[in-house]
Amino acid sequence: MINADRALRIILGAVPPPGRETVDLRDASGRTAAEHIVADRDIPPFRNSSMDGYAVRHAELKGASPGRPVTLTVAGESSAGNPFTGRMGKGEAIRIMTGGKLPSGADAVVPVEKTNEKSPRAVTFDAPARKGDFVRLPGEDIPRGHRVIAKGELLTPYHAGILAATGHAKVRVSVRPRVGILATGDELVGPGRTPGEGKIRNSSSYALLGLVKEAGARARLLGIVRDRKKSIRKKIREGLAFDVLLMTGGVSVGAHDYVGEALRRAGVDIRFWRVNIRPGSPLLFGVADGTLVFGLPGNPVSTAVTFLQFVRPALGKMLGRNDLFPVRVRAFTDEPLRVKDGKKSYMRGIVREENGVLRVKTTGSQSSGVMTSLLRANCLILIPEGTVAVSGGSPVEIEFLNDPF
Amino acid sequence: MINADRALRIILGAVPPPGRETVDLRDASGRTAAEHIVADRDIPPFRNSSMDGYAVRHAELKGASPGRPVTLTVAGESSAGNPFTGRMGKGEAIRIMTGGKLPSGADAVVPVEKTNEKSPRAVTFDAPARKGDFVRLPGEDIPRGHRVIAKGELLTPYHAGILAATGHAKVRVSVRPRVGILATGDELVGPGRTPGEGKIRNSSSYALLGLVKEAGARARLLGIVRDRKKSIRKKIREGLAFDVLLMTGGVSVGAHDYVGEALRRAGVDIRFWRVNIRPGSPLLFGVADGTLVFGLPGNPVSTAVTFLQFVRPALGKMLGRNDLFPVRVRAFTDEPLRVKDGKKSYMRGIVREENGVLRVKTTGSQSSGVMTSLLRANCLILIPEGTVAVSGGSPVEIEFLNDPF
Numbered sequence: 001m002i003n004a005d006r007a008l009r010i011i012l013g014a015v016p017p018p019g020r021e022t023v024d025l026r027d028a029s030g031r032t033a034a035e036h037i038v039a040d041r042d043i044p045p046f047r048n049s050s051m052d053g054y055a056v057r058h059a060e061l062k063g064a065s066p067g068r069p070v071t072l073t074v075a076g077e078s079s080a081g082n083p084f085t086g087r088m089g090k091g092e093a094i095r096i097m098t099g100g101k102l103p104s105g106a107d108a109v110v111p112v113e114k115t116n117e118k119s120p121r122a123v124t125f126d127a128p129a130r131k132g133d134f135v136r137l138p139g140e141d142i143p144r145g146h147r148v149i150a151k152g153e154l155l156t157p158y159h160a161g162i163l164a165a166t167g168h169a170k171v172r173v174s175v176r177p178r179v180g181i182l183a184t185g186d187e188l189v190g191p192g193r194t195p196g197e198g199k200i201r202n203s204s205s206y207a208l209l210g211l212v213k214e215a216g217a218r219a220r221l222l223g224i225v226r227d228r229k230k231s232i233r234k235k236i237r238e239g240l241a242f243d244v245l246l247m248t249g250g251v252s253v254g255a256h257d258y259v260g261e262a263l264r265r266a267g268v269d270i271r272f273w274r275v276n277i278r279p280g281s282p283l284l285f286g287v288a289d290g291t292l293v294f295g296l297p298g299n300p301v302s303t304a305v306t307f308l309q310f311v312r313p314a315l316g317k318m319l320g321r322n323d324l325f326p327v328r329v330r331a332f333t334d335e336p337l338r339v340k341d342g343k344k345s346y347m348r349g350i351v352r353e354e355n356g357v358l359r360v361k362t363t364g365s366q367s368s369g370v371m372t373s374l375l376r377a378n379c380l381i382l383i384p385e386g387t388v389a390v391s392g393g394s395p396v397e398i399e400f401l402n403d404p405f
Numbered sequence: 406m407i408n409a410d411r412a413l414r415i416i417l418g419a420v421p422p423p424g425r426e427t428v429d430l431r432d433a434s435g436r437t438a439a440e441h442i443v444a445d446r447d448i449p450p451f452r453n454s455s456m457d458g459y460a461v462r463h464a465e466l467k468g469a470s471p472g473r474p475v476t477l478t479v480a481g482e483s484s485a486g487n488p489f490t491g492r493m494g495k496g497e498a499i500r501i502m503t504g505g506k507l508p509s510g511a512d513a514v515v516p517v518e519k520t521n522e523k524s525p526r527a528v529t530f531d532a533p534a535r536k537g538d539f540v541r542l543p544g545e546d547i548p549r550g551h552r553v554i555a556k557g558e559l560l561t562p563y564h565a566g567i568l569a570a571t572g573h574a575k576v577r578v579s580v581r582p583r584v585g586i587l588a589t590g591d592e593l594v595g596p597g598r599t600p601g602e603g604k605i606r607n608s609s610s611y612a613l614l615g616l617v618k619e620a621g622a623r624a625r626l627l628g629i630v631r632d633r634k635k636s637i638r639k640k641i642r643e644g645l646a647f648d649v650l651l652m653t654g655g656v657s658v659g660a661h662d663y664v665g666e667a668l669r670r671a672g673v674d675i676r677f678w679r680v681n682i683r684p685g686s687p688l689l690f691g692v693a694d695g696t697l698v699f700g701l702p703g704n705p706v707s708t709a710v711t712f713l714q715f716v717r718p719a720l721g722k723m724l725g726r727n728d729l730f731p732v733r734v735r736a737f738t739d740e741p742l743r744v745k746d747g748k749k750s751y752m753r754g755i756v757r758e759e760n761g762v763l764r765v766k767t768t769g770s771q772s773s774g775v776m777t778s779l780l781r782a783n784c785l786i787l788i789p790e791g792t793v794a795v796s797g798g799s800p801v802e803i804e805f806l807n808d809p810f
Contacts, residue, residue: 025596029615050774081592083603101603136774157615158779161705164608169597187486191430192574198488198506203569210434210562300566329758353734356800358761369455369541374563378810395761404805405783
């Protein structure tokens with residue numbers, strides 16, 4: 001029985017480098033940058049106004065006051081996309097819209113609500129302006145040549161906006177791994193069936209389907225296979241056509257005989273079986289000809305926890321992601337926590353904020369049979385290997401299920 | 406100029422009730438439950454073992470110790486899906502696998518590692534067992550008839566697992582609103598073009614595309630329309646075929662003449678224009694014949710903030726979601742915050758955890774021209790209307806961009 005860190009090192013060490021492909025910018029959100037992204041020009045590209053108002057020479061408004069207003073001639077207009085192309089002369093102002101290009105000769109903008117528009121041709125100011133007021137400078141946000149997105153970053157909608165602004169109508173991203181999901185077990189029937197005597201419905205496959213997609217990979221359900229050596233071997237061979245094969249069930253002490261042997265006979269090199277964790281200790285991992293094979297415990301809670309802790313980082317590495325793990329933070333536990341036999345434990349928890357402080361409680365029974373604990377949880381509470389008790393009020397390490405950091 | 410709360414009330418008041426459709430369980434993650442979901446049977450459905458081991462009558466192991474071991478006859482086996490169908494007799498034990506049905510007559514399980522397997526037919530115990538040890542009871546997790554998912558809940562992968570377990574191969578979900586995204590502005594060119602004099606690339610549409618999808622709706626880009634009344638009117642009519650039309654740009658003081666008039670002439674009843682917020686004050690909202698029309702400021706930061714604060718809750722309500730808003734929590738600001746003119750402000754912030762306490766700083770310049778602020782931010786800092794300064798070290802209200810609660 002190895003520990004969680006060792007298991008993770010073995011898994012990550014077996015991950016092949018990511019493939020790359022080019023996608024349209026419209027499909028970029030949720031993908032992973034496969035190269036550094038550099039701005040092709042300054043953003044903003046030219047001096048422009050951050051307000052609707054008048055472009056002026058600040059020196060000409062020196063000393064302006066309600067008692068001594070300054071009147072300038074309105075010599076033209078500059079709106080977004082329709083710049084004033086001449087040069088602003090002495091004694092002149094240019095009517096300017098938000099985003100409009102600052103005309104040559106101007107060095108400040110006065111917002112329209114601080115002016116007195118005498119006529120279409122004249123505008124009066126009763127306060128001075130400072131050089132640069134309401135003027136956005138070229139490259140102020142992103143200078144040309146600046147790396148705006150690093151290889152390995154997850155592309156969010158905000159990244160898509162930046163990609164558009166910096167001239168990337170197409171983007172190089174990593175190829176999404178294809179994941180096959182295979183449920184094993186004589187006890188399983190599909191969700192549309194009524195289970196007979198001693199049978200239950202296959203639920204883990206359906207949770208995995210969504211978890212795999214959320215992790216940025218493609219998923220396909222391969223169905224349910226009975227505990228017959230020949231059927232399992234056949235299905236495993238089908239599963240080895242995928243980049244990752246996720247099997248659920250068939251790894252507990254009794255069942256392992258079937259699945260372990262079937263995996264070996266299908267050419268899978270089993271790298272480990274059983275990890276010192278709770279829940280999910282019967283986790284199995286093997287490799288065959290470029291396919292990563294995970295044998296996840298069939299119990300839905302164990303399936304989900306081992307997926308989050310071991311499969312998701314592997315998928316992240318297959319995608320070339322920089323961040324493979326959620327940020328771990330501390331929260332104060334409301335209640336004492338007790339762990340049997342000192343295994344590294346992942347308890348389902350509910351974290352909340354109180355006056356700026358994070359506080360956490362468990363979802364209740366930590367039996368891996370309690371599926372509903374995953375609906376109520378918003379975090380996993382991580383209890384290190386060797387710890388058997390944590391007193392109430394102490395800080396514990398947690399991982400949000402939906403990492404906000 | 407109305408305030409943010411009033412604007413939101415007007416928007417939410419205009420949302421039509423959600424439509425419903427039935428989808429395959431495979432496509433349920435990310436959708437919204439359109440009805441309460443009830444378990445069709447107990448979960449677990451029968452007494453079963455949470456360990457590999459032996460099913461016993463606990464009374465028969467009373468007083469067992471290393472000096473006085475008790476030996477029972479192994480009368481059969483119960484594995485998941487293959488129950489032992491007879492009744493366990495006196496002096497007998499049944500070999501049982503995790504998930505295996507507890508045979509009639511048994512009332513406890515002893516894990517295999519705590520037994521001494523003498524032969525295939527005999528097993529010895531050197532410690533007593535308690536009634537119910539390692540036995541999961543029917544309905545322990547979910548009793549039959551129990552509501553497992555409420556109408557209006559966002560379906561996560563964990564919900565999909567529960568739906569499978571409780572017999573829902575198909576699910577009633579709300580129909581995803583169709584959202585058209587239209588950029589307006591003479592200054593805009595597509596991301597694949599090199600902008601000419603005074604022009605910039607359309608980036609807001611691409612950010613909105615991903616934000617709309619993340620919010621659970623379908624999005625279509627309707628392109629860029631120039632500031633010509635006729636073209637705008639034509640495109641608006643095209644946009645009114647959608648459930649929601651998101652326009653960007655054309656709502657600032659100068660440009661509003663075009664867009665406002667075009668909207669009115671296309672039959673849009675404009676409910677408000679301009680809200681007392683920063684950034685994004687030129688926000689416009691109207692309704693036409695079942696279509697919600699948002700005029701979002703064209704600046705990418707303002708577009709994103711007004712989307713998150715005003716459009717996303719509307720999409721959530723169109724989906725019939727129970728939770729329309731991210732959870733607001735408190736964090737301590739590292740720095741003093743200053744807000745011009747007391748508008749309700751949404752500052753881009755970076756929140757982190759330190760010893761269980763949430764601390765936040767801004768992303769730096771809060772100019773709405775700084776697009777990159779959205780890449781670095783993980784939260785919005787909310788400054789209430791009327792507040793002009795917050796001192797360093799005080800608690801402020803924040804919303805995570807990726808709500809973990």
